[in-house]
Amino acid sequence: NAGVTQTPKFQVLKTGQSMTLQCAQDMNHEYMSWYRQDPGMGLRLIHYSVGAGITDQGEVPNGYNVSRSTTEDFPLRLLSAAPSQTSVYFCASSPRETGYGYTFGSGTRLTVV
Amino acid sequence: SQQGEEDPQALSIQEGENATMNCSYKTSINNLQWYRQNSGRGLVHLILIRSNEREKHSGRLRVTLDTSKKSSSLLITASRAADTASYFCATDANNDMRFGAGTRLTVKP
Numbered sequence: 001n002a003g004v005t006q007t008p009k010f011q012v013l014k015t016g017q018s019m020t021l022q023c024a025q026d027m028n029h030e031y032m033s034w035y036r037q038d039p040g041m042g043l044r045l046i047h048y049s050v051g052a053g054i055t056d057q058g059e060v061p062n063g064y065n066v067s068r069s070t071t072e073d074f075p076l077r078l079l080s081a082a083p084s085q086t087s088v089y090f091c092a093s094s095p096r097e098t099g100y101g102y103t104f105g106s107g108t109r110l111t112v113v
Numbered sequence: 114s115q116q117g118e119e120d121p122q123a124l125s126i127q128e129g130e131n132a133t134m135n136c137s138y139k140t141s142i143n144n145l146q147w148y149r150q151n152s153g154r155g156l157v158h159l160i161l162i163r164s165n166e167r168e169k170h171s172g173r174l175r176v177t178l179d180t181s182k183k184s185s186s187l188l189i190t191a192s193r194a195a196d197t198a199s200y201f202c203a204t205d206a207n208n209d210m211r212f213g214a215g216t217r218l219t220v221k222p
Binding site for chain 1: 146148153155156157158163203209211213214
């Protein structure tokens with residue numbers, strides 16, 4: 001089992017560029033989510049999905065879009081990158097939306113210049 | 114905003130000693146979870162304790178939960194250098210999982 005796979009591992013963007021962070025899981029988990037991790041602030045929830053075709057906003061959704069067309073994939077799209085989006089991004093999945101531990105990917109380190 | 118807050122922010126101990134980290138939170142929860150993060154890696158789930166449980170063990174880990182005080186503690190016994198990592202508590206409330214800023218544990222050989 002690969003678990004949760006995130007690509008790319010590192011990315012440098014120029015301000016205003018757009019890109020998609022990929023996340024795939026092979027555990028047939030219904031719940032998937034995206035977090036960003038900034039120094040001293042823990043993890044903050046960006047968007048989440050409780051199943052294919054269903055997405056919702058988390059704590060810090062502005063500047064990001066998501067879609068969930070399949071159970072396996074949950075890409076995160078940055079619409080117009082800003083320096084404030086420089087962060088480490090983690091995708092996580094869980095069998096259900098509550099009551100289970102999360103499996104995390106290894107992260108994408110994004111720098112916006 | 115963070116729900117859980119870990120204390121201390123950083124902890125340095127010798128190999129073989131016990132390490133205790135605390136987590137306080139503000140609202141009612143369904144369960145509380147602890148995660149470990151090694152430098153530059155993703156978070157790894159350690160243990161989940163439900164709101165109706167008071168104590169749980171997993172190997173060298175012991176977690177307690179006091180819902181009246183809205184607090185939890187993670188005890189790592191007989192620590193090893195490999196336990197060096199950041200530890201996060203996460204509170205699951207109304208399908209909203211919130212993570213604290215973490216405790217940075219350093220175990221010196």
